[in-house]
Amino acid sequence: MDMKNYKYIVTAVILLAGMAVGSRAWCDDAKPLYENNFEQAEVGKVPDGFLVLDGGFAVKEEGGNKFLELPGAPLDSFGVMFGPTEKSDVVVSARIFGTKKGRRFPTFAVGLNGQGGYRLQVSPAKGALEIYKGDEVVASVPCEWKSGEWTMLSLQLVKAADVWKVTGKAWTQGSTEPAQAMIAFDEKTEPSAGRASIWGSPFANTPIQYDDLVIKRAEGK
Numbered sequence: 001m002d003m004k005n006y007k008y009i010v011t012a013v014i015l016l017a018g019m020a021v022g023s024r025a026w027c028d029d030a031k032p033l034y035e036n037n038f039e040q041a042e043v044g045k046v047p048d049g050f051l052v053l054d055g056g057f058a059v060k061e062e063g064g065n066k067f068l069e070l071p072g073a074p075l076d077s078f079g080v081m082f083g084p085t086e087k088s089d090v091v092v093s094a095r096i097f098g099t100k101k102g103r104r105f106p107t108f109a110v111g112l113n114g115q116g117g118y119r120l121q122v123s124p125a126k127g128a129l130e131i132y133k134g135d136e137v138v139a140s141v142p143c144e145w146k147s148g149e150w151t152m153l154s155l156q157l158v159k160a161a162d163v164w165k166v167t168g169k170a171w172t173q174g175s176t177e178p179a180q181a182m183i184a185f186d187e188k189t190e191p192s193a194g195r196a197s198i199w200g201s202p203f204a205n206t207p208i209q210y211d212d213l214v215i216k217r218a219e220g221k
Contacts, residue, residue, distance in 0.1 A: 033090065034083035034196070034215040038066040051081040051195070053115060060209070067097075067211040070200045077107075079199040081114065083215045087193040088164055091218050093154040094198055095173060095211045100124065100147040101204040108201070108208050110153045112166075114194020120155035120168035120183070121199070129170050131185045139166075139185040146172050150211075156181070158218050163188055 041047045041059040043066065050057075055078025060069040070078055083092075090112065098106040109121035109132070119132040122145055129143035145151065150173035158165050167181035196215050200208040 032214050032216045033086070034213070036082070036213045037211060038068060041066060041068075046080070049082060053079040053081065053197075055079070055200070065211070067209045068198075069210070070202060070208045072202045072205045072207045075201070075203055075205070077199065077201045079111070079115070079197050081195040081197045082213060083196045085114075085193050085195055086215070087113070087191060088157050088159045089218045090196075091154060091156040091214075091216050092196040093152065093212075093214045093216075095150045095152055096122075096198070096200075097150045097209040097211075098124075098147070098200075098202075099204060099206045101206055104204040105145075105147075106200065106202050106204050106206065106208050108151075108153075108210075109199040110155050111197035111199060112155055112157050112194070113191050115197070117191065117194050117197075118155065118157060118166050118185075118187075119197075119199060120153055120170070122151060122153070122170055125203070129168065129183050131166055131168060131183055133185070133187070139183050141183045143170060143182070149173065152177065156218055157187075157191065164191055 038059055043059050043061050046057050056071045057080055092110050092112055094110050096108045105124035107123050109119040111119040116134045121130045123130055124145040128140050130137050131139040152173055153170050155168045164187040166185040169178045169182045171177055198210050202208055
């Protein structure tokens with residue numbers, strides 16, 4: 001499916017769902033805290049409001065679809081922060097595209113709570129979906145990644161009693177979203193407020209593409 005048509009279809013489904021549940025779906029609380037599909041962004045640049053921590057990120061266009069791209073070189077870890085500053089009870093999601101090259105694989109992630117916060121990372125070389133706290137892996141589960149297809153990532157941080165639950169899920173675009181979290185970590189120390197982020201390590205020497213960034217309030221919050 002053409003990616004631009006995909007965005008239009010998603011928008012139509014959201015509008016129809018809002019109409020079905022009545023006017024309450026249109027109140028301010030139902031709106032995302034932030035969203036960016038790059039359709040209004042200028043090609044060759046980084047959109048206003050993005051903070052590039054490192055890397056040659058730039059908006060590209062292909063087949064009528066715009067996205068943010070991280071080049072396939074140099075080989076290192078790079079990130080961008082975006083959206084409002086939040087502490088908890090939020091969800092960040094994104095679509096991310098990468099390809100392998102021989103036995104080399106990219107890694108990519110979405111994050112919350114700033115540069116030293118939490119990341120949900122797909123690590124194809126390990127066959128794993130991981131949660132990072134800063135530079136430390138705090139949870140890991142098996143995960144099958146498909147090269148050359150868009151991967152959907154969703155990371156949530158919610159205050160629950162005396163802990164903050166960090167949960168995540170990943171699935172291939174076009175497949176059914178998992179009903180439950182695939183991976184979880186209980187944080188016992190109150191997290192610091194920070195912005196959401198996307199990350200990438202182009203170890204396959206191929207570009208990594210990011211699209212449909214959304215930050216929303218966690219359900220029921």
